[in-house]
Every structure is written in structure tokens, then in C-alpha cells.
Amino acid sequence: MPTTSTATLTERYISATVRSLPPEVQDDVRAELEASIADAVEARREQGEDPQSAERAVIVELGDPGVLAAGYADRPLQLIGPKYYLAWWRLLKVLLWIVPTFAAAGVALGKVFEFATFGETVGAVATVIVLSIVHVGFWTTLVFAILERTATAPRWSWNPDRLPDPSDPGPRRADLIAAVVFLVAAAGAILWDVLRGFVRDDGVPVPILDPALWPVGMGVLLALMVGELVLAVAVYRARRWTTGAAVVNTLLAVAFVVFALYLLLSDQLVNPGFLEYLAVEHAAGLAEADARAAEQGGVMNVLSVILGVVIVGSGLWDAIDGWIKAMRARRS
Known part of the structure; x- marks a missing residue:
């Protein structure tokens, strides 16, 4: 047979409140709640309410014991x-x-x-x-x-110095973060390619970029990335794009495009070992792709053209974007 609890509503409420509190504060909270509930019940009884109704009304006003306990423990509920x-x-x-x-x-x-x-x-x-x-x-x-x-x-x-100028089209912190993340990710991808490899043949890394580019060729590419990073920081610190910054940005973009295209057109960009790996491990797929792209000179020629377009397009957009920002800053 089910047993009937003899604990009063007040005792049950206080127990539910203090059970999740640290042991060292439970006795103090229990004593505080007993006194405050007793005073509130007594005040209602003096106004003519019966003891049970008064006790229940006081407990309802106190609310969920979990919320009350969170207040005592200064514990967030969101x-x-x-x-x-x-x-x-x-x-x-x-x-x-x-x-x-x-x-x-x-x-x-x-x-x-x-x-x-x-x-x-x-x-x-x-x-x-x-x-x-x-x-x-x-x-x-x-x-x-x-x-x-x-x-x-x-x-x-926060302080008032962080308030933006409504007419200021200058670079935001998000722009700097995006530039830093992009450049760090690109440099990390280059290092990962040579050290760990995006492609592995029986556990041995097969670099996509030609290892012969190290150290001079890769050093130039990494130096250009460092230049872009320094420019991004300088523009952010100056709080605006200037004509000088746009010129430097254009020179960096042109240098990257010229150098990358030179490597691509002279067959120094892609690792020959990677091409051999594709020819062996994906012979069927490569043959099928070559057949489909026969009129365009083969799949490798198509990929080279696509890569060249991406290189030129990214450099062109980077240069144009810098001049657009510089002109907006000048008009403001």
C-alpha cells in the first residue's frame, strides 16, 4: 500500500530548494526560508485565511524551488x-x-x-x-x-570609444579576422601538403605542389602572404583604406598572379609525382575524363586552364576590391 507523507508543504518546499545547494549553505538557507515562510503565513492568517490556504499561497508566491535555489547559488538558468x-x-x-x-x-x-x-x-x-x-x-x-x-x-x-562613426566605411575587426584566418589557412595548407600530404599513397604523403619549389619558390609565396597580412593589419590600424594601401595591395596581387602563372605555365607548380599517382591509382577515371575533354586538349589541360582562371580572377578581384574601398574612404 502507498504510504502518505507526513511532511508539511513548507518542509517539502524547503527540502526541494536546498538539496541542490552546497552543503555549507544549506542550513542557513533552510533557517532563512523557514522564518520567512512562517512570517508570511502568519500575516495571511491575521487577515482571516485558514492555515492551509495561507501556507499554499505563500509557497506559490515563492515560485519554483529550482529557480529560488539558483538565485541563492548565483547559478545561471540560461x-x-x-x-x-x-x-x-x-x-x-x-x-x-x-x-x-x-x-x-x-x-x-x-x-x-x-x-x-x-x-x-x-x-x-x-x-x-x-x-x-x-x-x-x-x-x-x-x-x-x-x-x-x-x-x-x-x-x-565596452566603452564609448568603440562607437562606430556612421559615415566611416573603414575596415571592421571582422574584416581583419577574415583576412588573418584566410592567410593562415592558406599557409597552413601549403605546409600540410608538404609535411603530411592531402593525398597519401600507402601512408606516404604525395604533395600536390612540386617539392622542388622549396625553399625559394615557396619562400616567395609565403613572403607574399606575409605581405598581405601586414597590409591587412596596417589598414585596420589606420582605420581606413588609403591610395597607398590600394597601390601596395595591387602590387602584391600582381606579384602573386605573375609568379603563380609562371609556375603553372612552366610546369613547376604541380608535383610530377602527384600526376604519376593519379595516372596509376585513377587510371580508369583519368582515361574517361581525358576522353570527355579530348576536344579541349585533355583533362590536365582543362584543369590548368581552370586553375589559371582562378589565379587571375582572385588577383584581379583583390586589386579591384582594394581600390573600391580606397575610393569609398576618400569620398567620406
Whole structure:
């Protein structure tokens, strides 16, 4: 037979409140609640309410014991509160622009080298975009949720100096972060290609870029990336694009395009060992792709043309973008 609890409503409420509190404060909270509930019940009884109704009304006014306990323990009841919400949201927006883009580009490039069909490439790219969005959202939120519960106070604070000028078209911090992430990722990809390899043959890395480029050729490419990084930092510190910055940006873009095209046209960009690997490991796919692209000179010629267009297009856009920003800053 079920037993009937003899504990009063007040005792049950106080027990539910203090059970999740640290042991060292439970007795003090229990005594405080007993006194405050007793006083509130007595005040209602003096107004003519019966004891049970008065006790129940006081308990209802106090609310959920879990919420009351969180107040005593100074414990947040939200995943991310106002203390970190804006920092979380700003960082999340930046990462959601950058990470899925680079992940999709990397997967698409890998599928091209695997001679995958268009459908397979689209499916792989769509999958990695969805997964990267989920992972970025989950891990970023998890970090800030932990900070919400462990950090005593944020290490940054807002001040009026951070107010933007409505007419200022200058570079934002997000622009600098995006430039830094892109350049670091590009440099990391070059180093990963030679040290670990995006393509491996029986566990042995097969670099896509010609190892003969080291150290001079790769040194030039990395130096150009460092130049772009220094320019991005300088523009951010100056808070505006100037004509001089646009000129430097154009020179860096032209230098990159000329150097990369020279390597591509002289067959010094792609590792011959990588081409041999494709010819052996993907002979059937390569033959089929060659047959389809016979009128264009073969699949390797098509890939070279595509890569050349990408190189020229990216350099041209980089130069034009710098001049557009400089002209906007000048008009303001």
C-alpha cells in the first residue's frame, strides 16, 4: 500500500530548494526560508485565511524551488546569458562565414582531384557545409556556456570609444579576422601538403605542389602572404583604406598572379609525382575524363586552364576590391 507523507508543504518546499545547494549553505538557507515562510503565513492568517490556504499561497508566491535555489547559488538558468551573449553571437557569425566556406572549397578541390562526378561533388560539399555549421554552432556555444558557469567576469568591457562613426566605411575587426584566418589557412595548407600530404599513397604523403619549389619558390609565396597580412593589419590600424594601401595591395596581387602563372605555365607548380599517382591509382577515371575533354586538349589541360582562371580572377578581384574601398574612404 502507498504510504502518505507526513511532511508539511513548507518542509517539502524547503527540502526541494536546498538539496541542490552546497552543503555549507544549506542550513542557513533552510533557517532563512523557514522564518520567512512562517512570517508570511502568519500575516495571511491575521487577515482571516485558514492555515492551509495561507501556507499554499505563500509557497506559490515563492515560485519554483529550482529557480529560488539558483538565485541563492548565483547559478545561471540560461545557456548563455547577457554577460557573454554578444561576444558569442559576433564570433559565431564570423566563424559561420569562414569555416563552412573553407571546408566546402577543400572538399570540392579534393573531389576534383578524385575525378568525382558532379553529383558526388555536390553531395560531398553539401554534407560538409551542414556538418561544419553544426560543429561550429555546437562547439562555440559549448565554450561560452562553460565560460558562463566558470568565469567570474568577462575580460573585456565596452566603452564609448568603440562607437562606430556612421559615415566611416573603414575596415571592421571582422574584416581583419577574415583576412588573418584566410592567410593562415592558406599557409597552413601549403605546409600540410608538404609535411603530411592531402593525398597519401600507402601512408606516404604525395604533395600536390612540386617539392622542388622549396625553399625559394615557396619562400616567395609565403613572403607574399606575409605581405598581405601586414597590409591587412596596417589598414585596420589606420582605420581606413588609403591610395597607398590600394597601390601596395595591387602590387602584391600582381606579384602573386605573375609568379603563380609562371609556375603553372612552366610546369613547376604541380608535383610530377602527384600526376604519376593519379595516372596509376585513377587510371580508369583519368582515361574517361581525358576522353570527355579530348576536344579541349585533355583533362590536365582543362584543369590548368581552370586553375589559371582562378589565379587571375582572385588577383584581379583583390586589386579591384582594394581600390573600391580606397575610393569609398576618400569620398567620406
